[in-house]
Amino acid sequence: MTRVPDVEIMTIGDELLYGQVIDTNSAFMGQELGKLGLRVRQITSVSDRAEEIVAALDLARQRAQVVLMTGGLGPTKDDLTKHVLARYFGAELVLHEPTLRHVEGIFARYNRPMLEVNRQQALVPANCTVLHNALGTAPGMWFEDGGIVFVSMPGVPFEMKGLMTNEVLPRLRQHFQTPAIEHVVVQTVGLGESFLAQRIEDWENRLPANVKLAYLPSLGGVRLRLTGHDDGQPNLRARMKALLPELRNLLGNHIFAEGEINLETAVGTLLAERGLTLGTAESCTGGLLAHRITSVPGSSRYYQGSVVAYSNEIKMRELGVKAETLAAHGAVSEPAVAEMAEGLRQRLGVDVAVATSGIAGPEGGTDAKPVGTICIAYADAHHTVTRQLSFDRGRQLNLEYTTTAALNLLRQEVEKG
Secondary structure (H helix, E strand, C coil): CCCCCEEEEEEECHHHHCCCCCCCHHHHHHHHHHHCCCEEEEEEEECCCHHHHHHHHHHHHHHCCEEEEECCCCCCCCCCHHHHHHHHCCCCEEECHHHHHHHHHHHHHCCCCCCHHHHHHHEEECCCEEECCCCCCCCEEEEEECCEEEEEECCCHHHHHHHHHHHHHHHHHHHHCCCCEEEEEEEEECCCHHHHHHHCHHHHHCCCCCEEEEEEEECCEEEEEEEEECCCCCCHHHHHHCCHHHHHHHHHHHEEEECCCCHHHHHHHHHHHHCCCEEEEECCCCCHHHHHHHCCCCHHHCEEEEEECCCHHHHHHHHCCCHHHHHHHCCCCHHHHHHHHHHHHHHHCCCEEEEEEECCCCCCCCCCCCCCEEEEEEECCCCEEEEEEECCCCHHHHHHHHHHHHHHHHHHHHHHC
16 A cells, blocks of 8 residues: 655754754755655754754654654764764664765765764664765665654765755655656746736636645745646646646737746847857846856856946946936936946947946835836847836845846847847
8 A cells, every 4th residue: 555654854053943954954854855845844944952853753753654854964073963963763773884884985085084983974873774974974864663664864964965966856755655656847037926826817817726836935936836647547747738828818928938947048048049159248137147157057058147337337348338328317227227238238249239227225215216117128139128026125125036037038039039
């Protein structure tokens, strides 16, 4: 009989409770477990105190059949997890020779001396299944006790991700014989969650009983995630994909991609496919737009460069914005941002250019142009398009919304051809 267990994620470390480290591990684990159809019932953060770790384990085993732990496996004295687990499961620590050889190999590769504390990384509770950590010195550990699976992994995110992907998820899939499940993700931008839900309400109501829709909003966009559960019929994923043409008809160019693809990646793919080069002229965003574009691997194929022009003098000298335009309309205006984009395109010799200018706040607003007044522009060899936007959600969010709006304008115009 197929068992679908509840999962509890437990993160261990004072640094998490003090806010010195942001917990990204839980988000990754939750996403990956969801792909297997496993439900995360609770996420718990625990300090580096042995008695509190034990108390948390006792509570977790009452509400979950899988407990995934991260943290506390390092070589220093405050890393207690391995020792606590050995006592909790009534086992002594023993030397795991394959792990020792792996640790020795790491230190030899970097030509560094190996200390006794490093050697102790290869000590593991005798009754655990050792999970090979290819990216670090602390192995993962898998315990089974009273029908419950406990897994301990390092807290270093890239090490945890490697162990989850290569060791933990395949074992969970096999151990619990998780049912077939498929996810289809559609990325949208420029339409709020409530408006989006209203537009596709009838389509959503007609979804098959074994397919559920989740709305996952983010800055400026919403991810639509279809989750399909095995209904005994073949080609589940193909049947789910067959639902998308109607969705595209309803949402039009608010859809920018399928799959786990962000907007800057989708834009980059579009530019590369069209063989277009891009430049950016930024005022209020101060390079944030360029950062998002260049965060995409391979962006050098299409992205040429940027001019960050905060002052009017730089706008005029470097981008060719006319003094009379600034005098008549101000720097935060559609005429000014249009000249920024056009001037940048000429200066860098690129096919297309995008420009931003605005009042991000918290100061600088007027009655005529309050904080959150944003202007963006797109220019190519044939035409220039501008938009004036208004949103005041605090300086940082204003900047992030501006970059999303600029990327989306770029996408829309390039798609038009």
